[in-house]
Amino acid sequence: MRTVTSVLVLTLTLGAGLTACSGNSPSAPSTSTSTTLRLALSADPAPLDPDTYYEAxxxxxxxxxxxxxxTYKPDSAEITGLLAKSWKVSSDGxxxxxxxxxxxxxxxxxxFDAAAMKASFERRVALAxxxxxxxxxxxSTDAPDPATFVVRLKRPVAPFLDYLASPYGPVAVSPAAAKAHATGDDHGAGWLGAHTAGTGPYQLSSVVKTTRYVLTANPHYWGVKPRFAEVDFAVVPDFSTQSIELQGGQLDMVLxxxxxxxxxxxxxxPGFQVRYLPTLFKTxxxxxxxxxVFGPLAARQALRDSLDTVALTKQIYGDRATxxxxxxPEGMLPKGAAPDMWQANPQALTTLSGNKGKSVTIGYYGDNSLQQLANMLQIQLQQAGLTATVRPYGPAQVFALPAEPKQRxxxxxxxxxxxxxxxxxWMSIYQATKAPVNFLGCSxxxxxxLADAARVTVDRAxxxxxxxxxxxxxxNSLCWINIADVRDTIAAKAGLTGWRHQMPWVFTVDLAALEPTS
Known part of the structure; x- marks a missing residue:
């Protein structure tokens, strides 16, 4: 399923034509060893420059x-230091x-030092x-000494520390590598589409577009050395094939x-395990x-009231969601601050009897769980006398919807x-009137x-x-009707331990923390 992280297909596509950065063969992965971890990608990712990459x-x-x-502490919304040991915020925010x-x-x-972090911030802004x-x-930014980095904002930004902790936040990119591999004024983006120059535990050592991506341990990593020296990602678009390959021994994990x-x-x-990891997915x-049909608020109210979210969630997701x-999603506001529960009333849609025979389109974007939900909704609306059609939306179609009202x-x-x-x-990406991914144009x-005021308010409470x-x-607009909170669910070989996960991340696990299968 596509996420906000893949939202703006406005992302730069510099280096989109890059091929292998080494001569590795695109043949099937070798037999699993204690030093190689084998995973799959369901699609060829966009160029992996961290300052333009915005997908899942x-x-x-x-x-x-x-x-x-x-970064965030594992499975938590609490921010902690990573390349920064500590930080201070001025009283004016x-x-x-x-x-x-x-x-x-x-x-x-x-x-890595403050000058490198300053250059990394400037690179992100320049690539836009x-x-x-x-x-x-x-x-502005400043590096008064190698161990001190200062950021000055034009005005307070309430989520700024969260921006820095986000998997899409600004990261340290080697200024030397960016300069050495620059073409024209691309700041090395062409090269960094298929190479890496970061401070993390791994580096991208091989790319065969549409086929394979290989990470190897970063020999200069400052933290605990990863137990897996190599992580091999095969591009396997079909999830059924991924499942077969996991159970057949060709993969160690399906994300x-x-x-x-x-x-x-x-x-x-008993040879496998399924891990449920907290994340911030909301169906x-x-x-x-x-x-x-659903333009009137009363119609949206009837639609919401007709839904038994507990039953739907259990049928569609089983143990993968609540x-x-x-x-x-839990943790984004204090627990109970904005409750959203109702008593399901299967008869609520009878209030739409005046729309009998009218046609409605139910689009779905994502995996077969979303298709299943769309199909169940179709049956429910047809029973209420509507003519309901289910239609899949691909990435290009769904992310064009904000600009194409007639296609909604x-x-x-x-x-x-x-x-x-x-x-x-969430608000500024999905719900604000001019949000880039306000798919259906609700205002x-x-x-x-209120959200604009909150964003520039210094006092946290x-x-x-x-x-x-x-x-x-x-x-209260009922433009967004919540169904389920979905966990990241990872299937893997039994015995693989050391699971660690950052809650806002999707389809990921801390590779450096994993311990090999016994």
Missing amino acids: EGLQITTAAYQGLL KTYTFALRTDVKFSDGTA GGPAYTLAEVE HGLNTRDYAAIKQN QLWVNPDSA ASTEVY PDILVAAMNPDAAHVDT VPAADK ESQELYTKAAREYQ
Whole structure:
């Protein structure tokens, strides 16, 4: 399923034609060893330059190779230091001072310091890719000494630390590598589409486009050395094939995409394990406010009230999800701040009797779980007298919807996640009137105003209260009907241990923490 991270297909595509960066054969992976971990990608990722890459399918590669100043503690929305040991924020919320680690090198062997971090910030702004929004309010940066990095903002930005902790936040990129491999004024983006130059535990050592991506341990890594010296990603678009290859021994892990029956079968086999990892995925129905049937608020209310989210979640996801109870994924607002529960009423759709015979389109974007939900909704609407058609939307189609109102379905079934564990990265990407991924064009001006005020409010409690008020306004529009909170679900060989996961990340696990299968 596509996520907010793949949102803006506005991402730069420099280096899209790159092929192998070494002569590795595209043959099938070799037999598993204690030093090689074999995974799969379901699609060929966009160029992997971290300052333009803004997708989900290659996130496991970029997060293994690059690091930023901050990160999240495992399975938590709590921010902790990474390349920064500590930080201070001025009382006006506009100046951030970071004390940096002094024992870090890039994978090319050059030293990481404040000047390198300053150059990395400047590179991101210059490339102006999708993730550049994280630095849009930066006025200046400074490196007064090698271990101190200072960022000054034009105005307060409530989620700024979360931007820095996000998997799409600014990371350290070797200035020497970017300069050495620059073509014209591309800042090395062409080369970095298929190579890496970060401070993470791995480096990208081989790319065979559409076939294979290989990571090898970074010999200059400052942290604990990874137990797997090599991570081999085969491009396997069909998830059924991935399941077969896992169970047949060609893969050690499948990161996502299997259906509920597959996971249940794998769990029954003692040679394998299924891990459920907290993340921020939310399955929703997006309702078109210009729909001939669901345009009236009362119609959207009837649609919502008719849904038994507990039953739907159990049938579609099994143990992989829980029925949604809050407006946003857990942890983005204080628990209970914006509850979202109702008593299901199967008869609620009878209020739409005046629309009998009218046609509605149910679009879905994502894996077969979303298709299954769309099909179940189709049956329910047909029983209410509507003529309902289910239609799949591919990435290009769905992300064009904000600019193409005539192509919008009446209802869109999708599962999305934010860029970071801050509620602003949900509101400003999906719900604001001018949000880049407000697929069906819903506008809630009162909520937009509250969210805008929250974003520049320095006091955390006051800012959170404004965000909560905005949440309730967006909720009351019934343009977004929550169904389930979905976990990252990973199927793997039994015995593989050391599982560690950052909650906002999707389809990823900390590769450096994994211990080989016994």
